[in-house]
Amino acid sequence: MDGQQFRQWQALLELRTGVCISAERKVYLQTGLGTRMRALGIRDYQAYYQYVTEGISGAVEWSALVEWLTIRETSFMRHRPSFDCVARHLRARMSEGLDRPLQLWSVGCASGEEAYSLAIILEQLLSDSAIQRRDYGIWATDISQQALDQARRGCYPARRLGGLTDAEIHQWLEQQPDGQYQVAAALHERVCFTRLNILELAQAPIRDLDIIFCQNLLIYFRRWRRRELLNQLASRLAPGGVLVIGPGEIMDWNNPSLEPVADDRVQAYRRRESMECLE
Ligand SMILES: C[S@@+](CC[C@H](N)C(=O)[O-])C[C@H]1O[C@@H](n2cnc3c(N)ncnc32)[C@H](O)[C@@H]1O
Known part of the structure; x- marks a missing residue:
């Protein structure tokens, strides 16, 4: 993933969820995207970006992707x-x-x-x-x-x-x-x-x-x-x-x-x- 692609995905995630992924956590973003791309047989970040941002199938795919991009660590009586x-x-x-x-x-x-x-x-x-x-x-x-x-x-x-x-x-x-x-x-x-x-x-x-x-x-x-x-x-x-x-x-x-x-x-x-x- 090059710098421009990272910024593009970072901006999309922030726009849609508010979550801001720092450059240090680029690998985390890549891992989440990679999981969904493999499932769909898409090899290119740009092609996947296009897929996620277009039409009804894009909206459905976004819901699946969000599951891989949210940090859900928690426990009872955490604090x-x-x-x-x-x-x-x-x-x-x-x-x-x-x-x-x-x-x-x-x-x-x-x-x-x-x-x-x-x-x-x-x-x-x-x-x-x-x-x-x-x-x-x-x-x-x-x-x-x-x-x-x-x-x-x-x-x-x-x-x-x-x-x-x-x-x-x-x-x-x-x-x-x-x-x-x-x-x-x-x-x-x-x-x-x-x-x-x-x-x-x-x-x-x-x-x-x-x-x-x-x-x-x-x-x-x-x-x-x-x-x-x-x-x-x-x-x-x-x-x-x-x-x-x-x-x-x-x-x-x-x-x-x-x-x-x-x-x-x-x-x-x-x-x-x-x-x-x-x-
Ligand atoms: C780290 S967990 C915190 C869970 C719990 N509040 C705690 O403190 O243990 C953060 C949660 O925020 C959710 N989250 C992230 N972005 C969100 C958004 N835009 N709207 C609602 N929930 C969001 C994630 O799915 C995740 O379950």
Whole structure:
């Protein structure tokens, strides 16, 4: 792949997904493209580019190619302090008297471990006798259909259980004869997995969220785009809702409707109840 071809593919991927592949990761791009080109018997990057960018068959091929170009590494409770922050925030909200059903959103959920981890946090919280039981739902969205298919199956190898304690594994997952772990129906029925490209947020009727959890997705995007998408996500929070991103994922961003959550271990922002306090 010569420099001009690399730039052409890099630009197409960024235009369609927001993901920006640096020159150091050219081999990663080549490997993904090569896999699809071999499957189709196409030997030339230019010919494949033409194929992917033209007509209906190009659109179909693009969906197959995206599966090879997305990084889907994830695990349960991947960054535990962020999940603890969600639990603390929701507990405080409920003790303040919030009594409607709760709505959460895992943006860039990959194969679902993050969304099910949020469900575990909610179940733990709502099992506290001091808290009044209420309904909740979790939206989980990703661009990768393969990741979403696995998420809906909810069956994982042991290495994905990551940050779960033994007690949590015992309570929320059941080991299968093949050694994989199946999430409990009580978690499964709470999560709605849907395909959504974050660049097409405007199409998603998901709003008034109590928690938006978006980690390890924006790191692949340019800084200006991270800021733009964070502003869009912020506008989907309910008053008092919290946006949680990965620690260090953005430094130079602030939004007047949000205030940072005071906790050095996490990067999270709470939507103000109203803008009056700014006046
Ligand atoms: C590294 S995984 C992060 C998974 C999980 N949030 C975590 O922190 O463990 C990044 C995910 O973002 C998804 N992704 C990449 N570009 C996307 C886009 N434009 N819209 C939606 N999801 C995207 C990938 O398919 C992948 O599943």
